[in-house]
Amino acid sequence: MGEEQNLHIPLLTPYKMGNFQLSHRVVLAPLSRKRSYGNIPQPHAILCYSQRTTKGGLLIAEATAISDTAIGYPDMPGIWTKDQVEAWKPIVDAVHAKGGIFVCQIWHTGRVSNTGYQPNGQAPISCTDKPLSPSNDGAHYSPPRRLCTEEIPHIINDFRLAAKNAMVAGFDGVEIHGAHGYLIDQFMKDQVNDRTDEYGGSLENRCRFALEVVEAVSKEIGADRVGIRLSPFADYRESGDSNSEALGLYMAESLNKYDILYLHMVEPRMKTQLVKSECSQSLVPMRKAFNNTFIVAGGYEREDGNNAVADSHADLVAYGRMFLANPDLPKRFELNAPLNKYDRSTFYTSDPVVGYTDYPFLDQASSAQV
Numbered sequence: 096m097g098e099e100q101n102l103h104i105p106l107l108t109p110y111k112m113g114n115f116q117l118s119h120r121v122v123l124a125p126l127s128r129k130r131s132y133g134n135i136p137q138p139h140a141i142l143c144y145s146q147r148t149t150k151g152g153l154l155i156a157e158a159t160a161i162s163d164t165a166i167g168y169p170d171m172p173g174i175w176t177k178d179q180v181e182a183w184k185p186i187v188d189a190v191h192a193k194g195g196i197f198v199c200q201i202w203h204t205g206r207v208s209n210t211g212y213q214p215n216g217q218a219p220i221s222c223t224d225k226p227l228s229p230s231n232d233g234a235h236y237s238p239p240r241r242l243c244t245e246e247i248p249h250i251i252n253d254f255r256l257a258a259k260n261a262m263v264a265g266f267d268g269v270e271i272h273g274a275h276g277y278l279i280d281q282f283m284k285d286q287v288n289d290r291t292d293e294y295g296g297s298l299e300n301r302c303r304f305a306l307e308v309v310e311a312v313s314k315e316i317g318a319d320r321v322g323i324r325l326s327p328f329a330d331y332r333e334s335g336d337s338n339s340e341a342l343g344l345y346m347a348e349s350l351n352k353y354d355i356l357y358l359h360m361v362e363p364r365m366k367t368q369l370v371k372s373e374c375s376q377s378l379v380p381m382r383k384a385f386n387n388t389f390i391v392a393g394g395y396e397r398e399d400g401n402n403a404v405a406d407s408h409a410d411l412v413a414y415g416r417m418f419l420a421n422p423d424l425p426k427r428f429e430l431n432a433p434l435n436k437y438d439r440s441t442f443y444t445s446d447p448v449v450g451y452t453d454y455p456f457l458d459q460a461s462s463a464q465v
C-alpha cells in the first residue's frame with residue numbers, strides 16, 4: 096500500500112505496537128471456522144490466513160484449545176500436542192512469508208462443552224456447577240464440574256504451556272481468550288461465578304483467575320508478546336455481569352501491572368451475539384485506563400473504524416465478518432471499494448474451500464463483473 100497517500104485514512108496509517116511495526120490498523124479478528132479436523136490445524140488454513148495477510152498487518156488466529164478439557168465444539172484447532180504444534184508451523188510460516196504479524200488466540204471453553212468432547216466422557220470444568228440452558232442452535236451442554244481451588248493452578252499451567260507451544264509453532268505472541276462466556280469469562284462474571292473461595296465473590300476475587308493466567312503466560316513468553324480479549328458488556332452463553340463497566344475498568348487498570356502488549360475489547364453494542372445495536376455505553380474509560388495498545392472490535396465498518404482511530408478511541412480495529420468475506424479488506428478500505436457480503440451459512444461448515452478460501456479478491460470481483 097502506498098503509505099504516503101493513505102495518511103488521510105486513519106485505519107491505514109502505521110502504528111508501532113510494542114516491538115511490532117504495523118503498517119496499518121485493520122486487524123483480522125479471531126474467527127473460528129471449525130475446519131481443523133480432529134483438532135489438528137489443516138493445510139487449507141495456510142491459504143485462508145495467507146489470503147488475509149498484508150505486510151505489517153496483524154492477524155489473530157482463531158480460538159485454539161489449550162488442553163483436552165478445553166474443547167467444546169467439533170474440529171476446533173488445539174495447541175497442546177506435538178502434532179498440533181507441527182501443523183501450525185506451515186500456517187504461521189505462510190503468514191510470516193508475506194510479512195504479517197500473527198498471534199494465537201488461546202482458549203478454554205469451560206462449561207460451554209459436553210461430556211462427548213471431554214476426556215473419558217467426564218463433565219466439563221468451570222468455576223461453577225451451574226449448567227447452561229440448552230442452546231437454540233441444538234448444541235447440548237453437560238452440567239459442569241466445579242473446579243476445586245487446588246486444581247486451578249493446573250488450568251493456569253495449561254494456558255502457560257499453550258503459550259509456550261505457540262512460540263514453538265512460530266507465532267509472534269498469544270491472545271488470551273477472556274471473552275464471550277468461555278472459562279475465563281465464566282470466572283469473571285457474577286452471573287456465573289458462585290464460588291466462595293478466593294476465586295469468587297468480590298470483583299477482585301472473580302478477576303484473580305484471569306490475572307493469574309496473564310501473569311503465568313507473561314512470565315513464560317514475555318509480556319511484550321501477550322494480549323487479552325475481554326467482553327465485559329456481553330452476556331453470551333449466560334455469562335453476564337451486573338456491573339460491566341466496573342469489571343472492564345478493573346481489568347484495564349489491573350492489566351497495567353503486567354505491562355502486556357495489548358488489550359482487545361468487544362464493544363458493548365455487541366451485547367447480544369453478533370447483533371450490532373445502538374448503545375450509550377462505551378469502551379472509552381477502559382481505553383483511557385489501559386496504558387498500552389487498545390484494540391476494539393464489534394460491528395465496525397470503514398467509517399466508524401476510521402473515526403475510532405482518528406478520535407483516539409482505539410489504536411487498532413479488529414474486523415471479523417468483513418475480513419472473513421473480504422480477504423483484501425485493507426485494500427478495499429484504501430480504495431473505498433465495495434465489499435463482498437458474508438455468507439453466514441458457511442461460517443462453520445467443514446468444506447476446506449467453500450465459504451473459506453473462495454471469497455473473491457477485488458481484482459477477481461471486478462473482472463468477474465466485466
Ligand SMILES: Cc1cc2nc3c(=O)[nH]c(=O)nc-3n(C[C@H](O)[C@H](O)[C@H](O)COP(=O)(O)O)c2cc1C
Pocket residue numbers: 124125126127128157158200272274275324361365369392393394395413414415416417442443
Ligand atoms: C464465524 C465467526 C467465528 C468467530 N470466532 C471467534 C473466535 O474464535 N474467538 C473470538 O474471540 N471471537 C470470535 N468471533 C467473534 C469475532 O472475532 C468478532 O468479535 C465478531 O464477529 C464481531 O465483529 P464483526 O462485527 O467485525 O464481525 C467469531 C465471529 C464469527 C462471525
